[in-house]
Amino acid sequence: MQIVRHAVALVTALVFGAGSLAAQSFPNKPITIVVPAGAGGPTDTVARLVGESMSRTLGQQIIVENVGGAGGTIGVGRVAKSAPDGYTLVVWHIGQATAPALYDNLKYNPLDDFDGIGRITDVPMTIVGKAGLEAKSIGDLLTWVKAKQKDVTYAHAGIGSASHLCALLFMSAVNVEMTAVSYRGTGPAMNDLVGGQFDMMCDQTTGTTNQIKEGKIKGYAATTAKRLKVLPELPTLDESGLKGFEVSAWHAMWAPKGIPAEASAKLVAALQTALKDEKAIERFASLGTEPVAQSEATPDALKTQLTAELAKWAPIITASGAKGGAN
Ligand code: ASP
Numbered sequence: 001m002q003i004v005r006h007a008v009a010l011v012t013a014l015v016f017g018a019g020s021l022a023a024q025s026f027p028n029k030p031i032t033i034v035v036p037a038g039a040g041g042p043t044d045t046v047a048r049l050v051g052e053s054m055s056r057t058l059g060q061q062i063i064v065e066n067v068g069g070a071g072g073t074i075g076v077g078r079v080a081k082s083a084p085d086g087y088t089l090v091v092w093h094i095g096q097a098t099a100p101a102l103y104d105n106l107k108y109n110p111l112d113d114f115d116g117i118g119r120i121t122d123v124p125m126t127i128v129g130k131a132g133l134e135a136k137s138i139g140d141l142l143t144w145v146k147a148k149q150k151d152v153t154y155a156h157a158g159i160g161s162a163s164h165l166c167a168l169l170f171m172s173a174v175n176v177e178m179t180a181v182s183y184r185g186t187g188p189a190m191n192d193l194v195g196g197q198f199d200m201m202c203d204q205t206t207g208t209t210n211q212i213k214e215g216k217i218k219g220y221a222a223t224t225a226k227r228l229k230v231l232p233e234l235p236t237l238d239e240s241g242l243k244g245f246e247v248s249a250w251h252a253m254w255a256p257k258g259i260p261a262e263a264s265a266k267l268v269a270a271l272q273t274a275l276k277d278e279k280a281i282e283r284f285a286s287l288g289t290e291p292v293a294q295s296e297a298t299p300d301a302l303k304t305q306l307t308a309e310l311a312k313w314a315p316i317i318t319a320s321g322a323k324g325g326a327n
Helices: 002-023 042-058 070-080 095-102 138-151 162-174 186-194 205-213 261-276 278-286 299-320
Strands: 031-035 062-066 088-093 114-130 153-156 179-182 200-204 217-222 248-256
Touching (some): 042 088, 042 114, 042 248, 042 278, 095 299, 138 217, 153 162, 186 205, 200 205, 248 261, 261 278
Parallel strands (some): 031 062
Antiparallel strands (some): 114 217, 114 248
């Protein structure tokens, strides 16, 4: 009898326990942030940085899942089709704006199929090369690239990725054609650059700063209008003869369309807290960037920016005839 009473009590506790858990407000289980590029790359770094702080604010574990491939469209597509409950998010970048013009069979609409959480940061890019390259300066590199043309190998994170766009702009400005090597993110590409398996790459400072400082790769130039505080020795491409060359990669966070208002409000507030976090600001600064202003870390600001970026890139990509593919 005693055992039966215990069993009834246990079942009652489980049933009511489960009920009250479900009724608990958001978030009552771990949240996943999908990064549509490989581990250790710039997007991964940004996602983990804000994810750590958001996890503290929300009192829940945040798991980062790397789903690279097809210029990020595989990972972003998975999030578009996931349950709109606020537990699956994606941190991605300028690739949200380039994908529709590049991928004919894109299974999602970057504006209509997502609830924006907010913008995160705008990251400068750098031209980097393997440590063994003879070119000592950006001037040497430009001369070498012009002489070698297609013998020069450069990596990117898939068609439409930031590294791809930057390389296209670079080749067009220098008037050369080099040979592309495609990776599922510039994190894995960076490992191979350190190993000397291709010649050069254009990537965000969040991926290149430490490697340049440690001498594992060569830093040649910054793609910003002004020199970078974090790597002041790098000339800008503009001052190196490529007048007006300027490119950076913005990052933002989205959820699938239709998440509950409570989840959205809490995620936006947690993202904003992360971007005010002293430690996160310091870490961003050490990687050559800074969080966006609080007024930009909102769904509305992200929608405005993405709308403008889609309109900016579609005609450029269509005119170039570029098409995306698996990588
Ligand atoms: N930096 C990459 C890009 O070129 C993406 C990444 O690996 O984060 O778009």
